[in-house]
Amino acid sequence: MEEIISMSYGNGGKKTSKLINELIVPKLKNDELKKLGDGALLNISNEIAFSTDSFVIYPYFFPGGDIGKLSVCGTVNDLLMCGSIPKYLSLSFILEEGFKIKELEVIINSIQKVAKKIGVKVVTGDTKVVDKGHGHGIYINTAGIGERIKGLQLGKHKIEIGDKIIVSGSVGNHGISILCKRENLLEQNILSDCAPLIDLIDILQEYKDDIKILRDPTRGGVATTLNEFVEDMKFSIELKEDKIPIDSDVKMAANLLGLDPLYSANEGKALIVVSRDACDELLEKLKEKQIFQNSEIIGEVVDYVESKVILEGKLGGKRILDKLSYDILPRIC
Template structure:
């Protein structure tokens, strides 16, 4: 009887022998094909010049597949976005997989192919990696760690560089990723097609850089959401930040989920949304550059940097009342990335 092809990951796929070699060649090398990776050395030999940004992140999102993406797309976008926020062109990535015995090979293939598709958005390449298989019950399907290197295209962008009078912009509506994960985890079915904002931000950052803007700070609003970014910036730069609640774009399904579960959209995670601080006289130019992109039609100016209330973020309601927008406390929604 002819042996049937493997349909699930076995411990032997991490053992360093024939099965592992076949998995790596037929899946990872095929999806991430490039000369540096396919040399099969112990380490990739890179040609680096100038100042580079270097970052790493681990991904344990649950569920692995969610509306708008999966753990693979998230792993690439998350690491590429960390580089982009430093105005670094993403170039080289490493990817490490911890896979649970019994994980469906078809699902792993879908994850890897989504990673390859997301890499194409920025032009980055996976040039090295590692694969481990652990016994059933020792992981939750698959965990991925990605590390990235990119060349910095514009100097001086930092959370310490905000200046009183800067405008604060958001690239799109907030809270989508956290809401999509909550919806998938709770099995909710809404009368809307809410999807995560999970996406690579390098094209949007490149558009801002190409416009010659004097960007002071950029940060993707991941765990802790918009509230975390603004509080981290105000404390790092020793400034106050005044934000207009009415100016912050929030999709109706996200707002509805927040009301249902008692969350604030400012605290929910995003995976394709970033915050920008730059001189106020360049705000309109930045909006024009962002709104020309399919991923940023809702880009908006949401506030300004102030010399008053250093280290604090003030949120003003549509009715004129104000309150502190605090740094989120506790674990709102675990394993969102």
């Protein structure tokens, strides 16, 4: 195999077969993928969830991950937020002519590693090559299918006054990490939180009667995601600033750059709206898992104003957090 991707790797001929059979299939092998059909026949016994996402992040290698890891985590986490157990993924590459085969191999290794950890199978895919200068290296599309958790009904229509808001860890890491890496802004590496949230499954199953809605606060961050919960609703969400976990290096970088971590993207966190009665116990269960050890109750649902997200500061003052209205940083996922 050559050292770089040429246009002939995307023409469907010998080099395309070589790329698939010698690099992709051996690392992601399973009975369905090795058939190399135009699609996959899957066995799902329950109601399914379906999600798709495209990843154009730059740089495609970053502290804490790469575009391959991100592509799996992003779609798997979306399936989890639907209240489903991830089962199958499709995987499509758009490669730019001149992209290094060695870098592609590293990315595929990342995909294989995280998919194996989660227990999902890549069962179908596609590869295209575009002219040099038209692809910024590599883009990835993944689509996923999950099996719905029986009895778990999610939606903002279930939210009630007094419900609590839990975040599963420190916020803002991914967006700040990518900005610092892309622009070489700080000496220390701030790690992205890119991670699969697969450890949520048993909690979703145990507390399915108490969890109202889930969301991973990616683009637009925590503030924008919570605004989606309250849009056109009779209630609001009030957050306590001193309860929101933010890593010290993220806070320092955000202050230096004039950014708000509440609007910075996350790629390994969940926002959970849960009933008041179950919130303390659910939080304890979350904290037992290493990935969720920094989880906190950060606010609650209130009714003294409609359709707002309000932040109560450390000194008691309050301000409204609107949706993000501009691009802090494009191409973060």
